[in-house]
Amino acid sequence: MKNRPEIVIVGGGFGGISAAKALRKTNCNITLVDKRNHHLFQPLLYQVATAALSPGDIAVPIRAIFGDDKNVRTVLGEVVSIDKTNKRIHISDDSSIDFDYLILAPGAIYNYFGNERWKSHAPGLKTLKNALSVRERILISLEEADKLDDPQDRKKYLTYAVIGAGPTGVEMAGAIAEIAKRNMMRDFRNIEIEETEIFLIEAAENVLNGYPEDLSNKAKSDLEEMGVKVLLNNPVKSIREDGVELENSFIETPNIIWAAGVKASPLLGSLDCNLDKMGRAFVEEYLNIPDHDSIFVIGDAAHVKDEDGQPLPALAPVALQQGKYLAKLIKKRESGKKTSSFKYVDKGTMATIGRAKAVADIRGLKFSGFLAWMLWSVIHIFFLIGFRNRFRVFAEWMWHYLTFKRGVRLITNEPDGSQTDSDDS
Amino acid sequence: MKNRPEIVIVGGGFGGISAAKALRKTNCNITLVDKRNHHLFQPLLYQVATAALSPGDIAVPIRAIFGDDKNVRTVLGEVVSIDKTNKRIHISDDSSIDFDYLILAPGAIYNYFGNERWKSHAPGLKTLKNALSVRERILISLEEADKLDDPQDRKKYLTYAVIGAGPTGVEMAGAIAEIAKRNMMRDFRNIEIEETEIFLIEAAENVLNGYPEDLSNKAKSDLEEMGVKVLLNNPVKSIREDGVELENSFIETPNIIWAAGVKASPLLGSLDCNLDKMGRAFVEEYLNIPDHDSIFVIGDAAHVKDEDGQPLPALAPVALQQGKYLAKLIKKRESGKKTSSFKYVDKGTMATIGRAKAVADIRGLKFSGFLAWMLWSVIHIFFLIGFRNRFRVFAEWMWHYLTFKRGVRLITNEPDGSQTDSDDS
Numbered sequence: 073m074k075n076r077p078e079i080v081i082v083g084g085g086f087g088g089i090s091a092a093k094a095l096r097k098t099n100c101n102i103t104l105v106d107k108r109n110h111h112l113f114q115p116l117l118y119q120v121a122t123a124a125l126s127p128g129d130i131a132v133p134i135r136a137i138f139g140d141d142k143n144v145r146t147v148l149g150e151v152v153s154i155d156k157t158n159k160r161i162h163i164s165d166d167s168s169i170d171f172d173y174l175i176l177a178p179g180a181i182y183n184y185f186g187n188e189r190w191k192s193h194a195p196g197l198k199t200l201k202n203a204l205s206v207r208e209r210i211l212i213s214l215e216e217a218d219k220l221d222d223p224q225d226r227k228k229y230l231t232y233a234v235i236g237a238g239p240t241g242v243e244m245a246g247a248i249a250e251i252a253k254r255n256m257m258r259d260f261r262n263i264e265i266e267e268t269e270i271f272l273i274e275a276a277e278n279v280l281n282g283y284p285e286d287l288s289n290k291a292k293s294d295l296e297e298m299g300v301k302v303l304l305n306n307p308v309k310s311i312r313e314d315g316v317e318l319e320n321s322f323i324e325t326p327n328i329i330w331a332a333g334v335k336a337s338p339l340l341g342s343l344d345c346n347l348d349k350m351g352r353a354f355v356e357e358y359l360n361i362p363d364h365d366s367i368f369v370i371g372d373a374a375h376v377k378d379e380d381g382q383p384l385p386a387l388a389p390v391a392l393q394q395g396k397y398l399a400k401l402i403k404k405r406e407s408g409k410k411t412s413s414f415k416y417v418d419k420g421t422m423a424t425i426g427r428a429k430a431v432a433d434i435r436g437l438k439f440s441g442f443l444a445w446m447l448w449s450v451i452h453i454f455f456l457i458g459f460r461n462r463f464r465v466f467a468e469w470m471w472h473y474l475t476f477k478r479g480v481r482l483i484t485n486e487p488d489g490s491q492t493d494s495d496d497s
Numbered sequence: 498m499k500n501r502p503e504i505v506i507v508g509g510g511f512g513g514i515s516a517a518k519a520l521r522k523t524n525c526n527i528t529l530v531d532k533r534n535h536h537l538f539q540p541l542l543y544q545v546a547t548a549a550l551s552p553g554d555i556a557v558p559i560r561a562i563f564g565d566d567k568n569v570r571t572v573l574g575e576v577v578s579i580d581k582t583n584k585r586i587h588i589s590d591d592s593s594i595d596f597d598y599l600i601l602a603p604g605a606i607y608n609y610f611g612n613e614r615w616k617s618h619a620p621g622l623k624t625l626k627n628a629l630s631v632r633e634r635i636l637i638s639l640e641e642a643d644k645l646d647d648p649q650d651r652k653k654y655l656t657y658a659v660i661g662a663g664p665t666g667v668e669m670a671g672a673i674a675e676i677a678k679r680n681m682m683r684d685f686r687n688i689e690i691e692e693t694e695i696f697l698i699e700a701a702e703n704v705l706n707g708y709p710e711d712l713s714n715k716a717k718s719d720l721e722e723m724g725v726k727v728l729l730n731n732p733v734k735s736i737r738e739d740g741v742e743l744e745n746s747f748i749e750t751p752n753i754i755w756a757a758g759v760k761a762s763p764l765l766g767s768l769d770c771n772l773d774k775m776g777r778a779f780v781e782e783y784l785n786i787p788d789h790d791s792i793f794v795i796g797d798a799a800h801v802k803d804e805d806g807q808p809l810p811a812l813a814p815v816a817l818q819q820g821k822y823l824a825k826l827i828k829k830r831e832s833g834k835k836t837s838s839f840k841y842v843d844k845g846t847m848a849t850i851g852r853a854k855a856v857a858d859i860r861g862l863k864f865s866g867f868l869a870w871m872l873w874s875v876i877h878i879f880f881l882i883g884f885r886n887r888f889r890v891f892a893e894w895m896w897h898y899l900t901f902k903r904g905v906r907l908i909t910n911e912p913d914g915s916q917t918d919s920d921d922s
Contacts, residue, residue: 109640109908128551131907135684145686148640200909215534215573259560482556483534484625
């Protein structure tokens with residue numbers, strides 16, 4: 073009789089977590105590997121970046137999710153290569169894990185289009201570290217502005233440049249516009265709210281390029297009504313420490329956020345299979361890579377064609393459905409049952425349409441956009457943690473939503489070159 | 498008629514904040530300078546270090562405290578020198594601020610006794626950055642231990658060395674001993690709680706040296722009962738990346754916390770006045786430095802003699818009383834009233850005796866020690882924020898206290914040398 077099947081899942085995002093959850097009470101051993109110790113609700117990262125939420129509000133330790141599941145093992149580690157022949161993954165600490173089935177859900181990272189040196193000036197918004205870095209810049213800029221009496225000197229500190237007008241960029245620009253309205257701004261005596269200037273910079277010809285045109289147009293006009301200056305057809309020429317260089321102008325600011333393009337995790341490079349121009353792996357009908365029936369790729373790292381031959385979008389519900397599908401597939405395989413191809417069902421959920429909708433309904437209703445996202449994530453984490461904690465998490469989230477806790481406006485890093493108590497790290 | 502007096506306060510800790518608060522509705526301009534943007538409730542830092550509380554739970558943006566006070570200006574900056582003659586302070590960004598009265602409350606930093614290179618291996622517990630650094634080490638160590646099957650390999654990751662058995666060290670050692678009992682540990686499958694080894698290392702001959710002997714003895718026996726190995730008469734010879742070298746032994750561990758001694762902020766060096774061996778400035782009866790009637794030093798940075806000629810301890814209630822005293826002194830001076838010397842009144846408060854008491858009452862009552870501290874800080878922050886927010890903060894704190902939110906077990910830093918998404922910062 074065969075041993076318990078070993079299923080290795082790489083990535084603790086929506087895809088990896090949903091696959092692991094669906095395999096919880098089965099007769100297999102699951103090892104979930106992630107280079108971070110937490111599952112992150114990425115759609116709300118921009119709220120951490122604008123000091124409206126704490127990291128702890130949008131992240132859950134992966135171990136906590138599977139605390140009660142005896143057949144799920146969590147490993148903190150970075151996968152560096154995949155040995156398809158021997159069915160083994162290698163981790164950066166030189167250990168390796170053998171598998172019967174491998175589910176790769178490593179997600180995506182920001183694409184700087186070859187200009188990696190821009191990264192230090194313009195963080196993306198994919199990780200908690202990103203978000204905290206952006207938060208720090210914003211808070212320090214406000215502090216610097218507050219020290220200066222001449223509005224001309226203050227200008228750059230109160231200028232923000234968000235690069236990329238996809239959903240993330242649009243949300244971030246909107247969230248920054250909202251900072252100006254928060255009580256927090258009253259605490260900065262020298263700053264006039266009207267001095268704030270927010271640029272949303274996009275190389276293509278519209279905001280939310282690729283979405284239905286009426287949605288794109290509405291998002292643009294709503295952002296403009298909030299005071300955001302939307303610059304279209306404006307590819308970035310260069311990003312420097314002191315600002316953003318466009319074709320015909322230079323925006324002086326230390327507050328630059330990159331939301332301009334994603335590419336799939338470079339881990340896929342070790343799979344030796346075809347990748348699309350965003351680095352995503354082309355997968356077959358069972359979400360498996362070609363010529364291998366037990367290695368799968370899902371989520372933002374996978375190029376899965378829908379019925380029209382178009383790749384499925386990089387959205388959470390896609391990854392969630394794929395994770396659940398694979399769990400079913402594996403169960404069927406193990407019990408010799410008939411399997412079927414993956415088929416994405418677009419339920420028109422709040423998350424799929426909701427993000428664009430939330431974005432579109434900005435005027436006076438951004439609030440409900442935020443509410444929609446908060447509910448989405450509350451529900452998501454709610455069902456993630458387990459019954460025992462549900463009440464607590466739910467109440468906590470509702471409380472935070474209602475009270476916009478101020479405690480997160482913290483600059484926790486030490487000032488550079490401080491003469492005292494300068495911690496290394 | 499004289500202009501409004503300019504009062505500059507350096508330091509947003511207990512001393513600086515209490516002085517500023519007491520001067521709120523007076524006819525003077527207050528400028529509060531701190532190199533960090535938040536007021537920190539230091540006594541609970543060890544709870545952030547053991548992932549029981551979030552940074553946002555124990556820190557408040559200084560601006561938020563004085564949001565409604567028109568005569569209080571907050572400046573984020575590091576004071577680099579003090580010009581006594583011209584009554585001016587210089588800040589690291591090359592700006593300067595003139596004063597009529599200067600209150601220096603810059604606090605203390607950890608003393609590595611000349612061995613600054615030990616700092617990167619053994620962070621202290623004075624700042625949020627410290628606490629988050631310790632938290633990260635502890636969480637990563639647990640993750641590393643969980644990957645290993647051989648208990649011998651795991652040993653060092655489950656070993657902790659706290660250096661210095663003063664109140665901070667004792668609290669930290671106790672808190673680590675408690676981690677082992679938390680639900681969290683069930684999530685690490687490979688680790689047996691009994692494998693955890695905690696060392697509290699002290700050069701002197703007792704724990705809480707300087708406190709009443711029966712308290713010291715009780716603290717020691719209670720810690721030992723919790724499983725902490727207390728090593729007395731054991732000065733540290735050297736601290737390396739892989740462990741602590743004592744006279745006759747070596748403790749192999751990456752988890753080293755420094756709580757072995759404090760010294761006053763080096764800023765006092767620019768005062769050109771006598772300092773004690775901890776770097777504290779000797780002050781006179783009005784808490785002023787010698788030969789200057791309008792520069793004052795309070796809190797951990799001041800050497801203030803009590804009636805027996807002994808220096809007052811570096812505790813929060815001392816700084817609080819001193820801050821309030823100076824506010825009164827300044828008000829009296831400005832209105833030509835008679836002033837009196839500073840006299841510390843030891844109310845035997847929960848904080849003065851309470852810390853030792855909380856520490857002493859460890860067995861089964863450490864819980865009430867924690868409760869005592871939580872109440873202390875709730876009350877402290879409660880009255881700090883202002884009526885509008887009191888209910889919210891109070892409810893939030895009680896909620897956290899009751900629920901030990903898991904969300905803070907987050908490693909937010911990116912893994913070193915990660916191939917993907919490696920943020921500079």
